Amino acid sequence: MTYSPVSNDDLQELRAFLSEADLTIAGLDSTAVRVWVERDHDGKIVGSTGYEASADGADVLIRSVAVSSARRIAGAGTRLARFALEEAVGSGATRAWLFSRRSGPFWQKLGFGLADRNELAAVLSDTQQVRLFTETGQLEREVAWMRDLKALRAAPGGPAR
DSSP, X not given: OOOEEOOGGGHHHHHHHHHHTTOOOTTTTSTTEEEEEEEOTTSOEEEEEEEEEXXXXXXXXXXXXXXXXXXXXXXXXXXXXXXXXXXXHHTTOOEEXXXXXXXXHHHHHTTOEEEXXXXXXXXXXXXXXXXXXXXXXXXXXXXXXXXXXXXXXXXXXXXXX
16 A cells, blocks of 8 residues: 655645544644654545654654555555554654544554553643643543554564655
8 A cells, every 4th residue: 555645735635534533623734743644546535544643753642544445355454553553653753642432452463552641741841732622621621542563663574764
């Protein structure tokens, strides 16, 4: 699969895609947010993945992992999530965090475990999504997940950067 970095020209279509998937669209235009999309043969977005890094780059908040309903088979979501994790490792991140109330089993299969949402909020306090969730009170309703990325860095076939 080929994933393209999102440009300013893609933002409106990406926001519509993520809104349909009921995912957060705040801050997608921030330079701290890195997002990639997968497009079908007609050029329509059918998948997205990304992350937002902490100020020091050691921690990332996985964001925008979504697959169109027609493509939710054959591991498309897993490939997108792994791509974001590999990109994060390549950028120097050592831990990945995310919020998910509905997809815990999916993230557990990718090595994530339950985490303290307040620790996530403290570590990634400067990210768009954490600021939004804190300001709106949504943080208290979220479920946090975390994965150590050091093993991924050392794994054979891991990112070579």
